[in-house]
Amino acid sequence: MRRVWSRAALEGDPVSVAPRLLNALLVTNDGAVRIVEVEAYRGSGDAASHAVMGETARNRSMFGPPGTLYVYFTYGMHYCANVVCGQPGEAGAVLLRAATVVDGLDAMTARRPTSRGPDQLCAGPARLCTALGITRLDDGADLCDPAAAIRLEHDGVPPPVAPLVGTRIGIGRRAGAAAGFPWRYGIGGSRALSRPFPSPPEGPHP
DNA sequence: CTTTGGATCGTCT
DNA sequence: GACGATCCAAAGG
Numbered sequence: 584m585r586r587v588w589s590r591a592a593l594e595g596d597p598v599s600v601a602p603r604l605l606n607a608l609l610v611t612n613d614g615a616v617r618i619v620e621v622e623a624y625r626g627s628g629d630a631a632s633h634a635v636m637g638e639t640a641r642n643r644s645m646f647g648p649p650g651t652l653y654v655y656f657t658y659g660m661h662y663c664a665n666v667v668c669g670q671p672g673e674a675g676a677v678l679l680r681a682a683t684v685v686d687g688l689d690a691m692t693a694r695r696p697t698s699r700g701p702d703q704l705c706a707g708p709a710r711l712c713t714a715l716g717i718t719r720l721d722d723g724a725d726l727c728d729p730a731a732a733i734r735l736e737h738d739g740v741p742p743p744v745a746p747l748v749g750t751r752i753g754i755g756r757r758a759g760a761a762a763g764f765p766w767r768y769g770i771g772g773s774r775a776l777s778r779p780f781p782s783p784p785e786g787p788h789p
Numbered sequence: 790c791t792t793t794g795g796a797t798c799g800t801c802t
Numbered sequence: 803g804a805c806g807a808t809c810c811a812a813a814g815g
Binding site: 639655656658 | 797
């Protein structure tokens with residue numbers, strides 16, 4: 584059985600909420616995907632966050648209530664989607680970086696005809712938005728509203744006990760130390776990751 | 790397999 | 803005026 588996420592479950596620190604979103608479902612009116620990779624972004628104090636300089640017209644949704652969808656446009660051609668979390672008034676969000684298709688494969692393939700295969704349809708934050716048809720028009724939507732066109736759902740599949748952990752992708756040098764924060768999370772063994780996670784250091788020789 | 794450069798425009802300096 | 807929370811195709815090993 585599927586049910587939308589409660590707002591209360593998204594009130595915590597994005598760094599805590601992010602790994603819990605692994606295996607959650609993002610559902611639209613013509614499809615559904617299971618999230619396999621995310622990144623956490625805080626507000627002030629996180630130099631890599633869009634919200635580090637405070638509220639602007641673009642990042643306004645990041646300051647909204649938990650469960651708000653924050654969609655931004657970047658590189659002149661791509662959209663990326665985030666689940667807003669944290670306390671109201673404090674900016675925070677979890678970037679949805681990759682997912683596997685659960686339903687609506689045909690519609691997604693039609694929106695991304697150049698995809699190499701089903702695994703790659705949502706293997707990347709902009710790919711995910713294109714496949715699901717998410718644009719800036721969806722910015723500010725309430726993902727916890729069971730009647731909404733886009734929503735965050737739960738179907739009983741728990742997040743991994745030990746997710747993959749790594750540094751966030753695409754963070755420039757301007758972010759300083761924040762570029763090294765291990766706030767990227769993924770599901771081990773997934774073939775839909777946007778890119779591999781670095782292998783853990785080798786232990787002593789057996 | 791890895792690396793490189795182009796696309797393309799809203800946003801903030 | 804510079805730069806992206808990116809993607810893709812093409813070129814090189």
